[in-house]
Amino acid sequence: xxxxxxxxxxxxxxxxxxxxxxxxxxxxxxxxxxxxxxxxxxxxxxxxxxxxxxxxxxxxxxxxxxxxxxxxxxxxxxxxxxxxxxxxxxxxxxxxxxxxxxxxxxxxxxxxxxxxxxxxxxxxxxxxxxxxxxxxxxxxxxxxxxxxxxxxxxxxxxxxxxxxxxxxxxxxxxxxxxxxxxxxxxxxxxxxxxxxxxxxxxxxxxxxxxxxxxxxxxxxxxxxxxxxxxxxxxxxxxxxxxxxxxxxxxxxxxxxxxxxxxxxxxxxxxxxxxxxxxxxxxxxxxxxxxxxxxxxxxxxxxxxxxxxxxxxxxxxxxxxxxxxxxxxxxxxxxxxxxxxxxxxxxxxxxxxxxxxxxxxxxxxxxxxxxxxxxxxxxxxxxxxxxxxxxxxxxxxxxxxxxxxxxxxxxxxxxxxxxxxxxxxxxxxxxxxxxxxxxxxxxxxxxxxxxxxxxxxxxxxxxxxxxxxxxxxxxxxxxxxxxxxxxxxxxxxxxxxxxxxxxxxxxxxxxxxxxxxxxxxxxxxxxxxxxxxxxxxxxxxxxxxxxxxxxxxxxxxxxxxxxxxxxxxxxxxxxxxxxxxxxxxxxxxxxxxxxxxxxxxxxxxxxxxxxxxxxxxxxxxxxxxxxxxxxxxxxxxxxxxxxxxxxxxxxxxxxxxxxxxxxxxxxxxxxxxxxxxxxxxxxxxxxxxxxxxxxxxxxxxxxxxxxx
Amino acid sequence: xxxxxxxxxxxxxxxxxxxxxxxxxxxxxxxxxxxxxxxxxxxxxxxxxxxxxxxxxxxxxxxxxxxxxxxxxxxxxxxxxxxxxxxxxxxxxxxxxxxxxxxxxxxxxxxxxxxxxxxxxxxxxxxxxxxxxxxxxxxxxxxxxxxxxxxxxxxxxxxxxxxxxxxxxxxxxxxxxxxxxxxxxxxxxxxxxxxxxxxxxxxxxxxxxxxx
Numbered sequence: 040x041x042x043x044x045x046x047x048x049x050x051x052x053x054x055x056x057x058x059x060x061x062x063x064x065x066x067x068x069x070x071x072x073x074x075x076x077x078x079x080x081x082x083x084x085x086x087x088x089x090x091x092x093x094x095x096x097x098x099x100x101x102x103x104x105x106x107x108x109x110x111x112x113x114x115x116x117x118x119x120x121x122x123x124x125x126x127x128x129x130x131x132x133x134x135x136x137x138x139x140x141x142x143x144x145x146x147x148x149x150x151x152x153x154x155x156x157x158x159x160x161x162x163x164x165x166x167x168x169x170x171x172x173x174x175x176x177x178x179x180x181x182x183x184x185x186x187x188x189x190x191x192x193x194x195x196x197x198x199x200x201x202x203x204x205x206x207x208x209x210x211x212x213x214x215x216x217x218x219x220x221x222x223x224x225x226x227x228x229x230x231x232x233x234x235x236x237x238x239x240x241x242x243x244x245x246x247x248x249x250x251x252x253x254x255x256x257x258x259x260x261x262x263x264x265x266x267x268x269x270x271x272x273x274x275x276x277x278x279x280x281x282x283x284x285x286x287x288x289x290x291x292x293x294x295x296x297x298x299x300x301x302x303x304x305x306x307x308x309x310x311x312x313x314x315x316x317x318x319x320x321x322x323x324x325x326x327x328x329x330x331x332x333x334x335x336x337x338x339x340x341x342x343x344x345x346x347x348x349x350x351x352x353x354x355x356x357x358x359x360x361x362x363x364x365x366x367x368x369x370x371x372x373x374x375x376x377x378x379x380x381x382x383x384x385x386x387x388x389x390x391x392x393x394x395x396x397x398x399x400x401x402x403x404x405x406x407x408x409x410x411x412x413x414x415x416x417x418x419x420x421x422x423x424x425x426x427x428x429x430x431x432x433x434x435x436x437x438x439x440x441x442x443x444x445x446x447x448x449x450x451x452x453x454x455x456x457x458x459x460x461x462x463x464x465x466x467x468x469x470x471x472x473x474x475x476x477x478x479x480x481x482x483x484x485x486x487x488x489x490x491x492x493x494x495x496x497x498x499x500x501x502x503x504x505x506x507x508x509x510x511x512x513x514x515x516x517x518x519x520x521x522x523x524x525x526x527x528x529x530x531x532x533x534x535x536x537x538x539x540x541x542x543x544x545x546x547x548x549x550x551x552x553x554x555x556x557x558x559x560x561x562x563x564x565x566x567x568x569x570x571x572x573x574x575x576x577x578x579x580x581x582x583x584x585x586x587x588x589x590x591x592x593x594x595x596x597x598x599x600x601x602x603x604x605x606x607x608x609x610x611x612x613x614x615x616x617x618x619x620x621x622x623x624x625x626x627x628x629x630x631x632x633x634x635x636x637x638x639x640x641x642x643x644x645x646x647x648x649x650x651x652x653x654x655x656x657x658x659x660x661x662x663x664x665x666x667x668x669x670x671x672x673x674x675x676x677x678x679x680x681x682x683x684x685x686x687x688x689x690x691x692x693x694x695x696x697x698x699x700x701x702x703x704x705x706x707x708x709x710x711x712x713x714x715x716x717x718x719x720x721x722x723x724x725x726x727x728x729x730x731x732x733x734x735x736x737x738x739x740x741x742x743x744x745x746x
Numbered sequence: 747x748x749x750x751x752x753x754x755x756x757x758x759x760x761x762x763x764x765x766x767x768x769x770x771x772x773x774x775x776x777x778x779x780x781x782x783x784x785x786x787x788x789x790x791x792x793x794x795x796x797x798x799x800x801x802x803x804x805x806x807x808x809x810x811x812x813x814x815x816x817x818x819x820x821x822x823x824x825x826x827x828x829x830x831x832x833x834x835x836x837x838x839x840x841x842x843x844x845x846x847x848x849x850x851x852x853x854x855x856x857x858x859x860x861x862x863x864x865x866x867x868x869x870x871x872x873x874x875x876x877x878x879x880x881x882x883x884x885x886x887x888x889x890x891x892x893x894x895x896x897x898x899x900x901x902x903x904x905x906x907x908x909x910x911x912x913x914x915x916x917x918x919x920x921x922x923x924x925x926x927x928x929x930x931x932x933x934x935x936x937x938x939x940x941x942x943x944x945x946x947x948x949x950x951x952x953x954x955x956x957x958x
Binding site (some may be wrong): 251 | 791797798799821831
């Protein structure tokens, strides 16, 4: 009943006739695996095992046995069984039946292929490329295999409704010669389809009017650049300074899944790993691995030689490829945030979803500074923090038990790594870029406050200067009153960052001295930040946490990110949505992401206060709510004497005198009075000023969570 | 950069040459002929881009040419502008037996002008002259088009090795800082191919001059 029994072979002979003798020279090599468990991995064992598959689990069990038998420097799969194994692993235990169901008749399939060749608009291009596919390999030079490839590519493009892209011929080539699959067009077709859908969806964009069929490939370039910068900013800068970004050196990597870049035996070996591990985005990391492993020669290469060098970074043999592959696995499992890997796998490689992929950079600040965005879930403590063991020199940096220098860290943070190095290597550390007042109303346990006062002051100062200029210009009639400079200034910070200028530079000449002073204090501040992160640099993932409000974060967090990136700090990211997102995740998974000193409503009020102070348009209800919240907190603090750890700043002498004699209940009444005064119906959420989070009112009696 | 300093020992000048044109017009073939003096009927299709570099020792200086070989397929067009960036020279190639590829050179030339303005040396190259009987584009037409766009023109046959060195000689002579140099005639750039002995195609020897 199965293909591997002779019955099906005869059935396929009519197809085979169309192909002629393209039989591979690598077929028929019987390999007796020597040593240890090699015995059970004979070809016969594999065939038997595949013949007896009846359920989905059987495939997964088979996969795990095969994975256990992977030995560095040796064939991952025995060449003779490769074709069937690929099919089973990609299409399922009943791959053959599944295919037969879709294409019951070989003749009919053949006719469809011939027709496709006639109607395919890319047929001419396909012909040009098929003729020059692996022209050094005579197996691809026979008329039979050429016409088969031509037909197959035309059919593929028509059936999948995709444009033919130069390089698809290279993807098909290895499949054409698979033992057990070759000469059977239907198997070839569905193996190709299975492979492309599982690992290369970014290439399969449906044909449209003005579409760019390389859009998905360009996303791959962007991702590769982003991840390279994340893991090794120094290397990234070196390449970029020579105009060498992924779009230049990586097209054939992604358009052909490395098939156009490697010798055939290495392609098989690489794809064996890929299909066996079944991680759709793995080849992106393989590209990354190639660059990182060749860093030494890239950094040393004379400028003029660099482009050529990038074209010649292929592994020389199976062993070298294997070492790259284990490095690839290490990168994927412990060096890149999980949410990123997940998006790449499900929205770029195995299925293409433009919107979801763009989550990786749609954050305006991350986009401006060119930094990775992580989710709150990435910060969580993972059950198995230890990455897979790896061979070769790719092991994570040596074990370190670090204590952060005192400096700004409010509580001394100790990075306890339960199993030493690995936990530390894959750990996240949060650099909180909010104000101390906000920080004191809740922050991640594994994090530290980064003091950015000088940056904020300089930004405020600059804003003031612009205002003054505006007012004087307006009074002299230079700018009509109707213009809206306010809105302009909102994006100004981000734009300035894009232009890579220092935030304090646009100050006028009169303020040169003040500007210089603020610049030096910014520098000192940044020096402190560098000291703070020094022990973690290159070891931990460092994630910047802001308020989640882009207007505020553009001032301090963005500038900090920019400075850190300029200093080539590796593994730097921004937490998407800032602290509110962290808190939301914490509420659902308290144990996995400990957050301490939580006073949500007050924290939000502190953020809103900052928003008001920065001159942004804030709804009246929010302003009143903010005022009240801070007022109430102050009251509570005063009433409790020393109680409450929230560092609420004094709200002014008058108000605290009033609060002295006011119990909290009065404050609540006062709030209601204010609300009716404002003439609006205000819900508690409105009051706390954040419409996105509908959390219960914060506990006013100090921290809810304590470590 | 285009200084006229002839006295000071000039540092190694680096020039980026980008090769453009429709698929299968012979961009890779021209480069391979120039680099290794060999020809193959079927070079792997260039996916995205490929690089090669060659140092040329001229009488008064050494220049390094960095050759950027690009993909011809329409679908890769959106990647091309980034490849043209920073190029000193753009070589737009068409196939004399393929009229469409000739017509499309207008688009390629525009692409270069958009990216580099007049800050670039542009050369129009009609390749595959060895296929005389199938020719669809005459020398005159090619020449007229080049004049229309005010760029250089030459016909080549990478297969026969015809005029490929002449092409690079023209380019080298036009490079910034080369105006006063007599290098073109007296250096290793001399087209040794003029004796057609090594050439595979007999028709090549008949068209021995580059018409410039």
